[in-house]
Amino acid sequence: MDSLKNRNFLTFKDFSEEELTYLLDLAAKFKDMKKKGIRHDHQLSGKNIALIFEKTSTRTRCSFEVAAHDLGMHTTYLDPSGSQIGKKESIEDTASVLGRMFDGIEYRGYGQELVEQLAKYAGVPVWNGLTNEYHPTQVMADMMTMIEQFGDLKGRKIVYMGDARYNMGNSLMLGCAKMGIDFTAGAPKQYFPAKEIVDLSMSFAKKSGSTILLETDPVKAVQGADVVYTDVWVSMGEPDSIWEERIRDLTPYKVTMDLMKKAKPTAVFMHCLPAFHDLKTKIGAQMGKKFNIKDMEVTDEVFNAYRTVLFDEAENRMHTIKAIMAATLGYED
Numbered sequence: 001m002d003s004l005k006n007r008n009f010l011t012f013k014d015f016s017e018e019e020l021t022y023l024l025d026l027a028a029k030f031k032d033m034k035k036k037g038i039r040h041d042h043q044l045s046g047k048n049i050a051l052i053f054e055k056t057s058t059r060t061r062c063s064f065e066v067a068a069h070d071l072g073m074h075t076t077y078l079d080p081s082g083s084q085i086g087k088k089e090s091i092e093d094t095a096s097v098l099g100r101m102f103d104g105i106e107y108r109g110y111g112q113e114l115v116e117q118l119a120k121y122a123g124v125p126v127w128n129g130l131t132n133e134y135h136p137t138q139v140m141a142d143m144m145t146m147i148e149q150f151g152d153l154k155g156r157k158i159v160y161m162g163d164a165r166y167n168m169g170n171s172l173m174l175g176c177a178k179m180g181i182d183f184t185a186g187a188p189k190q191y192f193p194a195k196e197i198v199d200l201s202m203s204f205a206k207k208s209g210s211t212i213l214l215e216t217d218p219v220k221a222v223q224g225a226d227v228v229y230t231d232v233w234v235s236m237g238e239p240d241s242i243w244e245e246r247i248r249d250l251t252p253y254k255v256t257m258d259l260m261k262k263a264k265p266t267a268v269f270m271h272c273l274p275a276f277h278d279l280k281t282k283i284g285a286q287m288g289k290k291f292n293i294k295d296m297e298v299t300d301e302v303f304n305a306y307r308t309v310l311f312d313e314a315e316n317r318m319h320t321i322k323a324i325m326a327a328t329l330g331y332e333d
Helices: 017-035 059-070 091-101 112-122 136-150 167-179 195-208 218-222 240-253 282-291 300-305 307-328
Strands: 048-053 074-078 104-108 126-130 157-161 182-186 212-215 227-230 268-271
Touching (some): 017 167, 048 059, 059 126, 091 104, 104 112, 136 167, 136 268, 157 167, 167 212, 182 218, 195 212, 240 282
Parallel strands (some): 048 074, 048 104, 227 268
């Protein structure tokens, strides 16, 4: 699709339903080719991309690296200690340097203004791997997984349970509004998304025919849901001191099997991972002991009941990221 060539992928605000549908179709094509062992590296072979990670990640890094290699591209990984970005060199100057060396740049870090600045000065496509405000590549994988589960997106309902103020709540709401998916945030009022994001999403939803709702009652929120979605209650970079507050406020919105039974019989559970569904992680064990809990945003029972969907969703990060990189770098479908 010519309209995607040389574009940045920073937030759903900038893309049409037609463009997002094209990317999802391309991701499905790439997934099928990979499963069949069909190479698809002929068009982008030899290109180079930079991966800037101010916040570390398993899925995002692996998705970008494997997707890039499948497309014949080379990657350079810059972790928090691997560059001078924002420390000894401004974002503007860093972008100007990297844009002369690389064909595309991925950024995963903190404020959205940082990736916006990078895109402004780089002169090559910049892809948002996660900021505090948005996580669009994750939501592309979520929508691909929904298509695999249900066959379509229009008229489906996603309910996001928990803290809906940050990247996952914002991006799911905007993505649903663009694609005609009904979205409900199930959360205490103080955890609702910002008004300006809600208003913008409602304007997109009006065009696509979907609805945007904010609901404080968790049972009411999940009624009629095709997807019940949640994320960790404490985001990367937030201080440990807020754990007690989040556990107190958000425990009523934990996804349990009883809550799943209030959704549609065909509903699935989704999570962007990693999830605190047991005490097998270092942080999980620490918080479990400190607060006398055995899970947080989702129970182990629910997590394991929908395990196949969750890891399909994780795998689809790679396929949708591949489609985004390919389309913005000029791959001809």
